Amino acid sequence: MAHNPLVSIVVPAHNAEATLARALDCLLDQEIADWEAIIVDDASTDSTPAIIAGYEHDARFRTLRSCAHSAAAARNSGIATARGHWLMFLDADDWVDASFLAKMLAALKTAPDAVAAYCGSRRVMPDGELTPSSLLTEVAIQPFETFARRCAICTHALLVDRETIVELGGFDVSLRTCEGWDLWQCIARLGKNWVMVDEPLAFYRTSPNALSRNSTQMLADAEIVIARGFSADPRVKHPASAHANGAIEANGGSASEALAWFALWNAASECGSGARSIDPQSLRALPVARKWAREIARVVFDGLMAGSLSVPAQLAARWDRFGGAITELIIGLGKVWDSSVAARRVQYHLEQMLLEADDLAAPRSLARTLGLRVDARNPTSTKLPEGTDQIYAHLIMDGQIEAVVQFGALGTVTTDHWIELILDVVPPERLSDSAEALLSTAERRSDPDSHFGKLARLAAEAQELVRSSAEPAERLAAPRRKPAADGHANDRTSFWNRHFATENHWNYASPYEQEKYQRQLEILPAGPIGRALELACAEGHFTRQLAPRVGHLTATDISAVAIGRAGARCSDQPNVEFGVLDFAADTLPGGMDLIVCSEVLYYLDDLAELRRVAKKLVEALAPGGSFISAHAFVLRDNLERTGFDWNTFGAQAISETLAATEGLVLEQSIQTELYRIDRFRRLSPSDVATEPVIDHVPIHAPIEIGVARKIVWGGARALRRDVARSERRQRIPVLMYHSVSDDGPAALARFRLTPAAFASQMTWLRANGFHAINSEQLEGCIANRQPFVGRPVLITFDDGFQNFDDHAWPILRKNDLTAEVFLVTDLMGESAWWDAEIGPPTPLMGAGTVRRLAGEGAFFGSHMATHRAIDGLSSSDLAAELLRSRMFIERWTGRPTTAFAAPFSVTDRRLGRLAKECGYRIGFGGRHGPAGLDCDLIDLPRIEIRGDRSLDDFVAIVEAVLK
Incomplete structure (x- = not known):
């Protein structure tokens, strides 16, 4: 019974005398020997049959004859006689690495349900130079959605299940090109796994006579393959349900976009080969969004490599061969998009890719970018070619690249401009003695055609535009001058006089302050009030409201400035007298039926001083007299509740201190989220303290921004200070x-x-x-x-x-x-x-x-x-x-x-x-x-x-x- 090999390799050959031996030798070099090679001689008229005969001594090689004049038909002939579990398709001008079969089969062994394994590939140019590896991870992630839109792998970069190929009928012989892509799409529609081997194991020889350089045929066939990918395909009898009706636009774009991407590659390839046959209108469906610019440039770059038969390092030096055509193509793309900005973005990306791959052994003048080497120790002036507006440069020291710089250039880059740039990017220690020489020669010249000359012209134009605009200019704010020290700048009186230098510093007439005043009036004790004392009356706003509620009111403040304003405000109140008083240091008048103190106790030095003041308040009150305190909650007292972020104690500490003062008892408290107003009473010898009345009320008044910005609602987890x-x-x-x-x-x-x-x-x-x-x-x-x-x-x-x-x-x-x-x-x-x-x-x-x-x-x-x-x-x-x-x-x-x-x-x-x-x-x-x-x-x-x-x-x- 004949042994069935693990892998069958189908090799179609037509007049391949120059390359066939290299392709067959790579099979002999394989680390795994369990394979057969079916060489299909497709009507060769050169020495191809003789070369094939030289390998027939190895029983693993079998030969078929064909007159199909078609790679697809020749491959199908090979498929019909293949016996292996896995199939590989190797064209007569390509080859694979010696580890290809071993690594691909090992990958398939790890995924028993996989239908295929694929690897990376590299193009081989006629001069033998290799391009970087090409490998799309998307094939392993969503194979059908990928193959519906693009030919993601080359023909010999995969192993695929033979029975699946046979069931699908093999390659479509009606397609002159893209037949491999079409078959991979059919396989992927089944919904089975594809395994990726992350190495470039396949080598694809690029030839000036390859069918892939026939853009007209390529586009015609690609349009068929893409259309199949976006619809049901009767050739696939048992598609995965998700793929039965074709690709989903949301998973990677529309059919028209896919064809436009393929047309772009072909257009770039045509430019690279010296032809200009593709109409930019075929690119209309390409996305204009800026996020696609680099990808568009990458596809153009790849097409240029294929068309010009060049590797990346050779492209910039060959710009004269295709630069005009490719620039014209990109400009045409901008016209299709109606966006010259989008086109210029693609051009910049492309030129950067070209110059990054180049050694700049000679200056490279592209459409918008000049690439060159500059002696970092002895730079010379650089005049820009017409149309150029940026420079990509290697700064050279001791024959090596010290730094790479890229910058916008409006005009000639003068020697001093280069010096300025070099000193900015090259470490001084690297320049050593040259640094001083550079510095000594650096001076900004006023050449109108230089970069800085043209920048100055743009600045003047902008200044004139601003000056002629209808919008008025805002004057620069004059710096505030601190008041001159008076020798007493740190004492309490001077502190308050500075506060009152600005009238109505706290906006006493605001709804928020007025609501607070009204609640202080509401908490006044019932019955007539004979003598009253207001501490820290400020400019008399509350004084004026309190006066009608008492027999006689003594209003005091530490600031003579404030007292002057308060007196003027209350000049029509005959029962009010004013005086300057430091209630913390001075003796308080006694026998008072009422003392009012609002928003000032937190300015005392500390709680010890507050306790001393509290004792003075008790002494100043007549027995049964009332003390009213209105103060805000401060975070320092309690971080877990709403409060003002001030660096002092607040209403909670003040209330607790007053309540702990001998002779005082809390009778009533009106409490909001931001402040509390307390009424204490001085106990008479026969008085018995009762439970205070606590009223929790909302704040109805709007809170002005100057107050609001100091509030931390709901408490704080950390304080700024x-x-x-x-x-x-x-x-x-x-x-x-x-x-x-x-x-x-x-x-x-x-x-x-x-x-x-x-x-x-x-x-x-x-x-x-x-x-x-x-x-x-x-x-x-x-x-x-x-x-x-x-x-x-x-x-x-x-x-x-x-x-x-x-x-x-x-x-x-x-x-x-x-x-x-x-x-x-x-x-x-x-x-x-x-x-x-x-x-x-x-x-x-x-x-x-x-x-x-x-x-x-x-x-x-x-x-x-x-x-x-x-x-x-x-x-x-x-x-x-x-x-x-x-x-x-x-x-x-x-x-x-x-x-x-x-x-x-x-x-x-x-x-x-x-x-x-x-x-x-x-x-x-x-x-x-x-x-x-x-x-x-x-x-x-x-x-x-x-x-x-x-x-x-x-x-x-x-x-x-x-x-």
Whole structure:
């Protein structure tokens, strides 16, 4: 009984005298011997039959004759006589590694249910050079969805189950090309596993006469294969249910997109070979979104390699052969997209790929990029070829690459420009003696055609545009001068006189204060009140309301300034007399029926002084007289309840101290979440204390921002002053927000928080001891490597939506936080056009709003002028946007603008240096994570806070930074 080999290898050969021996020899080299090779001579007229005959002494080689003039038909002939469990298809001009069978069979042994195993492959160019490995992991993950769209592996890079091939009928002989792709698609439709071997074990010889270089035929056949992939295929009798009706667009794009990707590769291949036969209209379905730009460039790069018969390291040097054609193709693609920015982005990506693979042995002048070597110790001026606006350079020292730099160039890169750049990127110790020589020759020249000359021209144009705009300029705020010391700056009287230097410092007429006054009047003892004493009467606002309720009122304050204003306010009250009195140090008038003391006892030095004052109060009261105290709850007394974040004791400690004072008893208390008003009574000898009446009441009055920002609602887990004393850290969270609104398109939910969700996050930050900083403060710490004190957080908002002012800013202020908003300056007062395809675009703040918010403590930076992703802008346009945006923000805010955030978080290698040259010192790009002292200031990371995440997620993100 004949032995059936483990693997049958089908080798179609037609006039393959130049390559066949290499293909057959690789089989003899295999580490596993259990195989048969079926060589199908397809009407060869050269010495191919003789070469085949030379191998027939090995019984594992069998020969068939065919006149099909078709690789597909020849393979089918071989399949019909094959006996192995597994099939391999090896073309006569290709070969595999000696370990191919062993490694592929080992992989299949680990997955008994697999229908095929595949490996990586490398192209072999006519000069023998090899391309990098090509291997798609997607085949192992979702084989059918992959093969429905693309030919993901080369013909000889797999072992496949023979019975499955026979059941499917083998290769489709009606296809001149793409027949392998078509068969792999049929196999994948069965829904069985494919096993990946992560090594390039297959080698594919690229030939100028290969059928794959016939783009017209390739596209015609690919269109058939892709159409089959997106519909039912009657050839597959038992498809997996998920694949019965074809591929699903949501799993990788539409059929038209798949054909456009294939057309792109063929178009690039045609350009590489010197032809220009593909209409850019066939590329219309390619995605224009910026996230696809690099992939489009990669496909073009791969097509160029195949078409030009070049490996990556050779492409840039051969630019003159295909550069014009490929640039024309990309420009045409931009016209199809109606986006020159998107096309330029692809061009930049492609040129970077070409130059990264090149050794720059000679200058490489591409369409927009000049690649060259520069002697780091002796640089010379570089004039830009026409159309070039960026440089990719190897800085050479001692014959070796010391650094690689890429930067935007607007004009000639002068010697001093190179020196400046070299000193910035090459460590001084590497330059040694050359550093001093470079420094001595470096001087910025005013050549109008140089990079800096043209940058200066753009700056002047931007300045003129800002100057001629209708928006008024905000004057730079004059620095506040501290009052001159008077020799008594630290005594209590001087302290209060400074407070009262500004009239109505506490906004006594606010609804919040007036509601508190009304409740103090409500708690007055019943019956007539003869003599009353008001301590710390301030400017007499409550005095005026209290006077009608008592017979005689003595109103006092430590500040003569305050007493003067109080006297004027109450000049029509005949029963009021005023006097300057330091109640902590001076003797209090006695025999009082009522003493009122509001919002001042926490200014005493400590509880010991409070106890002394309490005894004085008892002595000043007549027996049965009342003392009314109105004070706020302070977190220092109790972190677990709402309170003001002041560095002092508060209402709880004051009430407890007064209650513990001999001779005083609490009669009534009105308590809100923020403050309590207590009425104590001095006991007479015969009095018996009774249980006090406690009334819990809500606060109805609105709380103004100056008060609200000091409140921590629900208590605190940490106080700012405590963590400032105890914590130093190397990194902080920089939070990135976009929109705060209840409404908006569902597709943008990730970028939108509800006001309630944003409020809960800010409340959490406040309760956990965080304080907000701005980018300038962040820059200072990083530049000086100075550890961050306490728990700083930088809160940023991209785009400058109007809902920042409507919703986010009031919440921030209420929690004593601020934020930095990055503005799209050309669109102020308009709307976010970049989201228009998703839903109604969100309104943007106007310049007047920005001016007001800046005055209220918000900070602003640049989000460029137009919100176009910067990697598609020319270097000149990028510089113009950087300059114009900065200058407008400075005009609106009256403050220097030194920070930017890249739109869409997209950056490239030009941005950082160009931004610095345009006056920026700090930038936020696409990196995610906390900002640390070791970060690059011009490319700092941020943490995106998503609207589709919970408060617990937010807490976990921020707490992870603290660890």
